Amino acid sequence: MRTQLPSVLLLLALLSAVTLQSQAQKPAPYPPRTGEWTRIKKVDEYHVQGIARFAVSEHNKQTGEDLEYVRIYRGYVDGPFYKLLIQATDDVKARRYEAVVRDRLWNKPKELIYFRRSS
Template sequence: MKSQVAAILLFALLAAVALPSRADWTRIKTVEDYHHAVAVARFAVAAHNKETGDTLEFARWIRGFVDGQYYRLFIQVRDGGAVRKVETLVLEKAPTKDLELVYFNTAY
């Protein structure tokens, strides 16, 4: 039990250090200012679908933030006939520009 608690605390500490603080995020004011963000959002939906077997479709941009290599995006997706809000976090690895889905929350 103690090792599980220690592992959870270590994970929480590493996550806090690895992710940028809220003060470091820059708001993406318009998609036109940062057109690459829509491609990142579409990637997040496709990666989520691949991992889970879902068939979500990107519907609309709501807002987004960027900090260095991380994109924190709030989007809408279509799930059949329903529209759902999603919060996602994507890492764009330098220098290759490869994308990695870190977080995808359909319950925000």
């Protein structure tokens, strides 16, 4: 029994170290890592338009609303995060919305962080 005790303690120490390391590597979803948003000068680019359309579509899936994308009128980027100011209509009135999307090239390509009505 005495010879097994150091092995068990070593195993427990190893497992706790691996657990702590894996928790430390998880990125926070928001705010962005650098904290500085850079304005996107050409919001009409195909890639930016695709992210804006994804934000509206994903919002519709999550809430059951039926918003229709109209245009993007301003955008900011910070690493993999895109903050987009979008105009969308609900068949009655066009309104402005703010969305933050994380666009990653691995695992899940895009993730909607939040989508809310802008004033």
